[in-house]
Amino acid sequence: MGLRRHRPPQQMILGDSSTVAQALQKLQAEGKLPQGLSCEQLAKLSRAIQKYSGEVSDRIIKKILADWKDKIQAAQSLTDPAAQRGVIYDLTQFVGNEEIANSIRFALKISQEVASGAGQYLNQNLSPEVLDEYPALEFKRLFDRTVPRGLKRGPKGALIMVPEDNWPSRWAAAGAEAGDEDWLEWEGDAQEGRGVALKSSGIWQALGNGAGGYDDTLGNPFPPFAFNSGFMTFGVHRDEAVNLGLIGADEVAKPAKINFAKLFSEVAS
Amino acid sequence: MNEVSIRIASDTATPELQRWIGELGVARFHGRVNDDLVQVTMVHLKQLGGNVRGYPSTGFYEKFARGVLCIPTENGVAVVIPPQIIQGRVVGLGMRVFGGTITPQTVKMLAIPISPVSYGHVPGEFPNLFLLKTVKGDYLCQRGEEVSDKTGRIRQVGKSGLKGNVGRRINSNLVFLFKLVSSVTQDGNRDVLPSDEKLLQTAIDAVGRGLN
Numbered sequence: 001m002g003l004r005r006h007r008p009p010q011q012m013i014l015g016d017s018s019t020v021a022q023a024l025q026k027l028q029a030e031g032k033l034p035q036g037l038s039c040e041q042l043a044k045l046s047r048a049i050q051k052y053s054g055e056v057s058d059r060i061i062k063k064i065l066a067d068w069k070d071k072i073q074a075a076q077s078l079t080d081p082a083a084q085r086g087v088i089y090d091l092t093q094f095v096g097n098e099e100i101a102n103s104i105r106f107a108l109k110i111s112q113e114v115a116s117g118a119g120q121y122l123n124q125n126l127s128p129e130v131l132d133e134y135p136a137l138e139f140k141r142l143f144d145r146t147v148p149r150g151l152k153r154g155p156k157g158a159l160i161m162v163p164e165d166n167w168p169s170r171w172a173a174a175g176a177e178a179g180d181e182d183w184l185e186w187e188g189d190a191q192e193g194r195g196v197a198l199k200s201s202g203i204w205q206a207l208g209n210g211a212g213g214y215d216d217t218l219g220n221p222f223p224p225f226a227f228n229s230g231f232m233t234f235g236v237h238r239d240e241a242v243n244l245g246l247i248g249a250d251e252v253a254k255p256a257k258i259n260f261a262k263l264f265s266e267v268a269s
Numbered sequence: 270m271n272e273v274s275i276r277i278a279s280d281t282a283t284p285e286l287q288r289w290i291g292e293l294g295v296a297r298f299h300g301r302v303n304d305d306l307v308q309v310t311m312v313h314l315k316q317l318g319g320n321v322r323g324y325p326s327t328g329f330y331e332k333f334a335r336g337v338l339c340i341p342t343e344n345g346v347a348v349v350i351p352p353q354i355i356q357g358r359v360v361g362l363g364m365r366v367f368g369g370t371i372t373p374q375t376v377k378m379l380a381i382p383i384s385p386v387s388y389g390h391v392p393g394e395f396p397n398l399f400l401l402k403t404v405k406g407d408y409l410c411q412r413g414e415e416v417s418d419k420t421g422r423i424r425q426v427g428k429s430g431l432k433g434n435v436g437r438r439i440n441s442n443l444v445f446l447f448k449l450v451s452s453v454t455q456d457g458n459r460d461v462l463p464s465d466e467k468l469l470q471t472a473i474d475a476v477g478r479g480l481n
Binding site: 112113116117119120123124127128129130131132133134142143223224232234235237239 | 332
């Protein structure tokens, strides 16, 4: 029943329209912009959000919209059709009505999770009594995911192991960059196991920074360390931390080195 | 009613807990129970999971679980579940716990999703919606087919390039996505929160562990 849709080359679209914005509108009206965000686009967006650790969502949304408007304005000033086509191509990879909506929805979700995580991070670190009773944290899965990190979809929807991407691998890489010995090797398997470290360990920031070359992380020293992560941190009581050899029975627990400026304000533009 | 607080304080706690709060002081008591109470509440919210109709999960309770805090109060501690922004609105768990009537604030009618496709979405996310009035009520619907501007022939919406939920709409000629209502009355459900007994036992265990 459906008609085969004619898809003219982009040169023709540009030729019909005087501005890039009009060309984009035409593309949108004809439904020729891609729908949804690819994994690569999601990673781009997550990298953009890294700059806003702890920042509230509306600023992130404004930034995305401003970037989009800037790109269109920049493209409008171009006179070279080839350059214009290049910009249009870039824009169609990232924007469009549905894309912007998805971007905003995604940014809102991530920034809310980051804001919630920041609240828990402070709750875990600011009170001397809480710190004394729970000097360490365990990092383990709380929320289920259809395709957890460390797995990917293969042929016919089968899940395939990607060990280098799972949390134990990331944990080991972060530990290597932590600059301290206040963390323990991963216990158990990739999905049900856990990593334990003192709250003051540098492993948390390294984990959020994507130590080991992971580019899907969000830059926080608290969960979510990477977008759509179902792993969370929970307090480890002093008795257990002592038994694990992380801290002495009478040793004073140290808090994380909280960068308040980074936690509550824009880090970079 | 946006923020829900569960108070573990001397007026509701067991005598044993009251004695410990008195002996330890609120700050030390808070330190001892903080992380355990947060974890118990997070795990409880996570386990609430899906919706009654079996629609795809929107992660509603996960949003709240991520924000759980435990703060000291004058006489004890309070587990706080802060509100979250959902579909652009500030939403708290209070309505789920205590129940109540929801009325539209900025629009005339509430749009209630009645399809797995529209669940977790708002009407603005669906193009070309139209209002269908029936004896059973008013609905926002979407056509599964449309007339091509170029040829005048009927074509299926979403035939080219649309995937996922949008693509599913081509299977039906008329899709009922939302029902419009003037208000919704929701029953309260105390089970959304961990039981008082569970929280008290968690607090007692945490305090007792520190005294061993």
